[in-house]
Amino acid sequence: MMTLVLSSVFILLYDVRHQLGHWAVKFENLVVLIFIVEYLARLWVYDDIHRHIIEVYEESELINEPFRVSRAFREILRNKWAYVSSPMAVIDFLAIFPSYRPLRILRLFLLFRLFKLFRYAQNIQEFGSVLREKQAEFFTLLTFLLFILIVGSSAIYLFESSNYGGQIHGFFEGVYWALVTLSTVGYGDITPQTFEGRLVTMVLILSGIGVISFFTSIVVSAFQEKLGEVRDRQVLSQLQKKKGYTVICGHGRVGQVVAGYLHQDRQPFVIIDENREVVMAARREGYLAVHGKAQRLGMLRKLGVGYNARRILCLTGDDVVNVYITLTARQLDEKIEIISRANHHRTMKKLMLAGASHAVEPFKVVGLIAGEYIGQPVAFEAVQGILMGQEEIALEAVRVPEGSWLDGRRVEEAPLEELRLILFGVITPLERESDHVRHHYDLRTHRFQFNPGADFVLLGEDMLLVFGHRYSILRLRHRLKT
Amino acid sequence: MSATGRRKIVVAGSGPVALEVARQLRDRGEALCLVDYDGERLEKARLAGFEVQQVNLQDDDELLSLGLGTEVDVLFSLLDNDADNVFLVISARALAPGISIVSISETEETVKRLQAAGATKVIDPYQISGYRIYEMVHRPVIAEIMDRTVFGTDVDLEIAEIPVPAGSFLDGEYLDRLSLSSRYNLVVLGVVDRDYGDHLIFATNPKRHRIDVDDVIVVIGQREELERLRKEMAGTA
Numbered sequence: 057m058m059t060l061v062l063s064s065v066f067i068l069l070y071d072v073r074h075q076l077g078h079w080a081v082k083f084e085n086l087v088v089l090i091f092i093v094e095y096l097a098r099l100w101v102y103d104d105i106h107r108h109i110i111e112v113y114e115e116s117e118l119i120n121e122p123f124r125v126s127r128a129f130r131e132i133l134r135n136k137w138a139y140v141s142s143p144m145a146v147i148d149f150l151a152i153f154p155s156y157r158p159l160r161i162l163r164l165f166l167l168f169r170l171f172k173l174f175r176y177a178q179n180i181q182e183f184g185s186v187l188r189e190k191q192a193e194f195f196t197l198l199t200f201l202l203f204i205l206i207v208g209s210s211a212i213y214l215f216e217s218s219n220y221g222g223q224i225h226g227f228f229e230g231v232y233w234a235l236v237t238l239s240t241v242g243y244g245d246i247t248p249q250t251f252e253g254r255l256v257t258m259v260l261i262l263s264g265i266g267v268i269s270f271f272t273s274i275v276v277s278a279f280q281e282k283l284g285e286v287r288d289r290q291v292l293s294q295l296q297k298k299k300g301y302t303v304i305c306g307h308g309r310v311g312q313v314v315a316g317y318l319h320q321d322r323q324p325f326v327i328i329d330e331n332r333e334v335v336m337a338a339r340r341e342g343y344l345a346v347h348g349k350a351q352r353l354g355m356l357r358k359l360g361v362g363y364n365a366r367r368i369l370c371l372t373g374d375d376v377v378n379v380y381i382t383l384t385a386r387q388l389d390e391k392i393e394i395i396s397r398a399n400h401h402r403t404m405k406k407l408m409l410a411g412a413s414h415a416v417e418p419f420k421v422v423g424l425i426a427g428e429y430i431g432q433p434v435a436f437e438a439v440q441g442i443l444m445g446q447e448e449i450a451l452e453a454v455r456v457p458e459g460s461w462l463d464g465r466r467v468e469e470a471p472l473e474e475l476r477l478i479l480f481g482v483i484t485p486l487e488r489e490s491d492h493v494r495h496h497y498d499l500r501t502h503r504f505q506f507n508p509g510a511d512f513v514l515l516g517e518d519m520l521l522v523f524g525h526r527y528s529i530l531r532l533r534h535r536l537k538t
Numbered sequence: 539m540s541a542t543g544r545r546k547i548v549v550a551g552s553g554p555v556a557l558e559v560a561r562q563l564r565d566r567g568e569a570l571c572l573v574d575y576d577g578e579r580l581e582k583a584r585l586a587g588f589e590v591q592q593v594n595l596q597d598d599d600e601l602l603s604l605g606l607g608t609e610v611d612v613l614f615s616l617l618d619n620d621a622d623n624v625f626l627v628i629s630a631r632a633l634a635p636g637i638s639i640v641s642i643s644e645t646e647e648t649v650k651r652l653q654a655a656g657a658t659k660v661i662d663p664y665q666i667s668g669y670r671i672y673e674m675v676h677r678p679v680i681a682e683i684m685d686r687t688v689f690g691t692d693v694d695l696e697i698a699e700i701p702v703p704a705g706s707f708l709d710g711e712y713l714d715r716l717s718l719s720s721r722y723n724l725v726v727l728g729v730v731d732r733d734y735g736d737h738l739i740f741a742t743n744p745k746r747h748r749i750d751v752d753d754v755i756v757v758i759g760q761r762e763e764l765e766r767l768r769k770e771m772a773g774t775a
Contacts (some may be wrong), residue, residue, distance in 0.1 A: 302675060309644065313668025314675075321676065369671060395674050397667065400554065414674050418667035419558045422642060425661050426614060427562035429640060430547070432699040433659070434730045435756040438738035439697055443684060444669055449740055453680055473714075476742040480725055480758070483679055494723045495760065497694070499682045506687070506695065507719050507759075521680065523727065524742050 060087050091152040098148070102139040108132050182289075186282040193274045201238070201267055208234035208260045215252040222249050238264040284332060287339075288346045291326065292358055295344065298324050299364045305350035305381050306372030307334045310397055310418065314369060315343055326359060351380040353388070361385050367393035370412075375403040379410050386411030442523065451521065452529045453483060458516030460536050467492075468510035470520065475532050477524035481506045484518050545569065546609050550595055550626055551616035552579040555642060555663065559614055560588055573604060574617075595626050598633065607634040615641040615657070620648040624655050631656030697756065698764045699730070704751040706771040713739070713747040716755075722767050724759035 064087045067080055076084075112128040139145050187194070213230035216222030223246045224230050233246045237260045248254050295301070301324035304311050311327065315338070318325045327338045327345040338345035348355045350370070361368060368385045370378040378396045385394055396412040398404045399419065407415045428436040441447040456462050462470055472479055482505045486498060492509035504521075505512070514520075522529065547570040549560050556572065560583070563570050572583045573593045584590045593600045595617070604610065613634075615626045623641050630639055638658045643649045652660045673681040687695040702708050708716065718724045728740040731753050738756060739747055749755065757764065 309664035310668045310671065313665050314671050317669065317672040318675070323675075367675065369675075371671070395671055397671070401558070416667050416670050416674075418663040419555045421666050421670070422555050422616075422661050422663045423558035423562035425666070426559040426640060427566050428697070429659055430545075430563060430568060430612060431566060432697065432756075433638075434736055434738055434754070435697050435699045435727070437659075438728070438740075438756065443673075444666070449742065451680065453677065476744060478725060478727065478741055479719075481683070483683070495694070497683070497686050499679065499686065502679055504683045504686070507723050507725050509720060519679070521683065523740070528742070 060090060063087070088152055091148070095145075095148050095152060098145070099136060099139060103135045105132055108135070182282075182286060186278050186286075187275070189282075190274050190278045197267065197270055197274065204238060204260070204263050204267070205231065205234050208238065208256060211256045212248065212253060215250050215256065216246075216248050220250065222253060223247065234260060237261060238267060240264050240268055284335075284347055288348070291344050291346050295326055295360055296364070300366040301325055301360070301364065303328065303350075303356075303359050303361060303365050303368040305329075305368065305370050306377075306397075307338050307345070308371065308373055311369075311371040314371065315341075319343065328355070328359060351377055351384060353384055356381070356384055356388055361392060362388035365389075365392065367395065370394065370396040372397070373399060375399050375406075379403065379406050382407055382410040382412045448525055449523060450526050450529060451480065451523050453519040453521050454529060454532050454536065456514050456516060456518045456520065457536055460516070462514055462536060463516040465514055466510060467508050467512045467514060470514070471532070471535060472520075472522065475524065475528040477522040477528050477532060479507070480521045480523055482508050482512065482514065482518055482520055484515070488515075545611040546605065547571070547612045547614065548573060548604060548606070548610050549614040549616060550574065551614075551618065552576060552583045552590070553616065553618050556614070556616040557583060557586065557588075559616060561586075564588070571604075595622070596629070598629055601629060601633055606630055606637075610634065610637060612638045612640065615639060620644050620651075624648070624651055627652055627655040627657045694760060695758055696761055696764060697727075697758050699754045699756055700764065700768060700771070702749055702751060702753050702755060703771055708749050708755070708771060709751060711749050713741055713743075713749060716749075718757065718767070722759065722763050724757045724763050724767060727756045727758060729756065730754040 064084065067076065067084055070076070070080075108131045109128045112131060113123050116123045140149070209227065209230035212222075212233055213224055213227050216224045216230075218225050224233065229246065236243050236246075237257060240261070242261075248257050302318060304315055304318075304325055304327045307315065307327045307329040311329075315325065315327060319341075325344070327335070327343055328348055328350045329335050329338070329345065330347070330349055332347050335345045335347045346355075346359065350356060350359075350372075356362075356368075359365060368381070370381040370385075372378055372381075375398060378398070382394050382396050385392055394412045395414045395416070396407045398407055398415045398417045401417060401420065404415050404417065425436070425440070438447070442449050442451050467479065467482070470479075483502045484505055486501070486503045488503055488505070490505065490508065490512055492512040493505040493507075494509075495506045497504040497506065502519075520532075522532070524532075545568060547563060547568055549556050549563070549570055549572050552572055552574040556574075560570055560572055564587075570589070572580065572588045572590045573595070574580050574583075574590075575592065575594055577592055580590045580592055591604070593604060595601070602608075606613065613630050615623045615630070617623050617626065620643060623643070627639055627641055630637070639656060640659045640661065641652045641657045642661045642663055643652055644664070646662070646665070649660045649662055670681065673684075713726070713729055716726050718726050726741050728738045728743070729747060729749060730736065730738055731747065731750075757767070
């Protein structure tokens with residue numbers, strides 16, 4: 057098909073300077089025939105004629121009316137017309153329309169169809185819609201342009217008509233000349249000869265500059281205003297390909313910190329913020345970011361909450377917004393993990409009621425740290441450093457793989473002392489009881505056995521929570537693997 | 539932890555952060571005074587039960603009258619604005635070279651500025667909160683454990699610094715041979731030896747450390763266990 061189109065266009069261009077041979081004409085006819093067959097075939101399969109006839113027949117059966125073929129036909133014709141008047145079909149039709157030669161160049165558009173280039177049609181539509189929003193400005197401009205054009209062409213026709221020694225041979229030439237001058241193209245094939253004619257030209261040139269700059273500025277500003285939306289749409293379409301990502305609502309300080317860590321970890325996430333500048337800043341960092349209000353149901357749905365998003369972080373500085381987002385997200389997805397920021401202590405409860413999985417209070421954290429710091433500065437600083445990952449020493453959970461040599465052994469036998477690790481506790485399934493643990497803490501999904509005794513038996517999938525040098529932890533992991 | 543000896547703490551600011559800090563400190567039994575220039579917000583703090591004082595924090599004389607340089611031991615600079623905090627920290631450090639000054643910062647850059655201005659400790663609430671949220675995403679189980687045990691509210695486990703009295707049973711022991719985990723259900727994190735500076739020497743440190751008088755051991759455990767250890771150490775001393 058592609059070759060057919062290309063060769064047909066080639067013949068068309070070749071035809072301009074050369075005589076076509078006998079075979080070429082035959083070939084051309086063949087191509088047109090194929091196009092016609094294709095067009096008709098497409099028209100035929102566009103929708104099902106039987107269905108309409110049957111429907112109409114059944115309807116008339118229902119109310120005991122005689123079956124009228126004309127009604128069914130009207131229905132069918134309406135549907136077929138919908139196809140014929142679609143842009144694609146129009147191009148197809150024009151391509152096979154043989155009588156007017158210049159239209160044959162439209163066959164090039166068939167290439168678009170063949171290359172499936174029309175999936176970019178959405179972008180073209182986007183441009184169209186961008187320009188449509190500036191309708192009022194364009195209308196003003198067009199009115200002005202028409203006015204100038206009419207005045208200019210009449211004036212030039214008046215002064216430069218060939219009767220008075222000028223080069224204008226008719227009103228159409230006047231219009232042509234005025235447009236050429238106004239657009240600042242100025243071919244110079246027709247030049248004004250009289251003093252009056254030159255005056256008109258000068259006025260026309262000046263207004264031409266105005267019109268052009270006005271036009272350019274309208275288009276540019278329209279696109280600048282819409283650029284953000286176009287980008288947002290791009291981000292959203294990129295997002296559709298991902299799964300299990302995190303939605304970060306609010307890219308304030310907390311949001312930035314979280315995004316930074318997630319980025320470091322190469323975890324997929326998308327940021328949404330109300331402030332366009334903030335969104336731009338996030339994009340400069342290389343993050344996916346969308347401008348908009350996260351509390352809107354439609355926006356969250358667009359971001360994939362309820363489908364592909366695995367968790368949502370509500371980190372705006374406004375508690376009302378955070379509660380609202382939490383509520384909306386929970387409504388969209390029962391299972392999604394929601395972590396929210398509470399700027400005020402009283403919001404905690406509301407967030408939990410709204411369905412948040414966790415909530416963090418930044419100010420509370422400061423209070424806690426300040427309190428601990430007063431009590432025992434060194435210890436607290438050290439532990440905080442460990443937890444923030446700022447030290448060589450880390451707190452990590454090391455999994456005991458099922459069937460590994462440690463599976464079923466006692467804590468005593470783990471090479472903790474040798475690797476210079478401190479055992480903080482063991483994370484086990486919830487139901488595990490042991491006489492060798494004096495205190496355990498039940499978490500949502502696990503049980504934390506604090507400081508288990510030497511005889512505590514480790515089973516597969518337990519996790520050792522250890523303090524120690526990063527390298528020691530790495531070694532322990534390695535040893536458990538082999 | 540209850541305060542040993544009445545320290546005098548001044549909290550500058552009366553915003554949500556300052557109130558939260560004041561509340562935490564009061565719960566720990568510290569004596570504190572909230573100071574700010576904004577009378578309206580101070581009134582709210584007063585109604586919440588805090589001792590308050592209206593002070594122009596940019597005026598050195600008024601700072602002196604608060605007892606800065608004489609009785610105040612710790613200053614919290616928790617104003618809403620980074621520039622105000624920096625200014626207060628500088629003034630306070632000039633007036634009272636020896637006290638601890640704790641401040642908060644809104645941005646990363648201010649952390650350094652505050653430290654240069656003389657703050658002993660700078661807390662970046664957003665950094666910390668952001669990290670905690672990341673931890674919840676990244677390793678939820680550990681985050682939950684730390685929340686349930688050490689860092690949250692109504693926690694059961696505590697981190698404690700316990701000084702070693704002269705002649706107690708720990709005096710002269712090696713750090714990695716303490717075996718407090720079986721005797722007391724405590725996890726030993728490390729020790730602070732004042733002879734070597736203020737930092738924590740981890741129990742995992744390959745250089746073996748022998749504990750002596752005035753060292754401070756850092757342990758995690760339940761309050762009763764910590765008390766028991768304190769008492770028994772004092773008993774053997």
